[in-house]
Amino acid sequence: MLSFDPSEISMAKLHGYLLSGIEPRPIAFTSTVDKKGIPYLSTFSSFNVFSINPPVLILTLVKRSKGSMYKQVIENIKLTKEVVINVINYDIVHQMSLYESKNEKGINKFEKVGLRTISSEKIKPLRLAESPIQLECKINDIIEFKEGVVAENLIICEVLKLHIKEELLDENKNIDQNKLELIAHAGNSLKTETKVSDFDLSKLDALEGIGIDSIPEEIKNSDVLTGKNLAMLGKIISIPSDDDVDKFTKDHTEFIGLNKLKKHTFAKEFLEKKDVISAWKVLLMK
Template sequence: MIRIDPSEVSTGKLHGMMLGAIGPRPIAFASTIDEEGNPNLSPFSFFNVFSANPPILIFSPARRVRDNSTKHTLENAITTKEVVINIVNYDIVQQMSLSSTEYPDEVNEFDKAGLTMLPSEKINSFRVAEAPVQFECKVNEIVSLGNEGGAGNLVICEVLLMHVKKEILDDDGKIDQYKIDQVARMGGNWYTRANMGMFEVPKPLSTIGIGIDALPEDIKNSTVFTGNDLGKLGNVERIPTNTEVGDFVNNNSDIKGKIQDANLIEIHKFAQQYLDKDDINTAWNILAAIQ
């Protein structure tokens, strides 16, 4: 591995390496107004949710690396103590990118990006009508992280009102992770479209997994299984008993035939096929049959 000491490289290079390594990052499409009521709209990928009670979102408009100047969004947040954070989906990603152009103060990025200003209910800043979710927020605090170019400014926002388009909800009233069709920022000019690469990872809430350290040695040291495979196998409450394994094998003649004369590597590869399909129970019964 290469080593990078932040004190020995330029801010620009460090910035690029950090953003290339840390991602995908959600995007805060921040809408603010200045003290005269002029709107501003700009995206920020230093952003996330940090609390539900109170509901807190934080984004960071960093000082520009090239000239140490601050952004209009930060100046407006300091002055008005409010912001609308709009969520970006694939339908508006190009318009969002266009709005990041450094237009002069008097230019309305809503107009430049062809987006619709929608009045908020609890604050004066406008919402992006096309955004699937919009958060009306008051700014509780702004924490400056430095005075040099590249320094962040944590804008700590408390959600006063959340707007969600009905079209992105599932039958249970929850946000459907496919329908919302979010995009996220990566390094350079790269973005990712979330619903093109989503997968589910079951997380036990009522049981405790045995852990990889408790796996039988031949499984733990297998040349076949990946770290993800071992993680799935270790995420069970217990290994099947001999009785359970016997019943399973006897009731599945195809599996019984495959493992009867197979060597260890072949059995591991066979079990891996079921792990790839998230059929952990079958994989474990195959493996436990030879223990």
């Protein structure tokens, strides 16, 4: 058996052992508000249940990994003592990936990733309508372990109100885990219990995408394309040019003259094959 004191190895090695050996770690979108009441969206890659009576959750945020987002989240939490924890399932994993692709200050993340907000009942921060479980929490304490670049914070939250989508419940009003399909970190990969065993986060192509807010309204308001589809479209660096679309049209004459419904249906098929560029070109055909 390999045995050692944590101080005897590098932080990088210790990080790898702990995060690969203790998993899965559930992921959440958290929403807070700043001193002006402006809503702010962030992700936490490490949170869990700590107590049932009282109902307490813990969040952890690493300063080095989040940059300016870290500062804003901690500032909001310290100021308002409120946070909504919105769990992430397979249906919104692409929105999570799109969120990670662009973290500049001043960007409206709710619009960028195409997630709808709804009012909370006990606190000011908003809930995410697409999240299967939303937890309104007050902050009981924040423990800062270390000063410096790699400072870690343990945020202790008490649940004030719990919201669970009805379709996740069985006949006894218990959560059906097969319907929930939560996303969690497993080492360096993402994991879900039902759709796929695990998958690599890098394969979600979390680049500096244009965001859902930059997609034309006709496409965003589609009756065919889902939020997941729109998130995939929003992860491209730039929309295909007219010349690119014209060339695609010449090579794929079968798509000429299609109505909106059929174009969106074919685009969805391309997205299911992870061919985002072709999906865009079909959508942009005249």
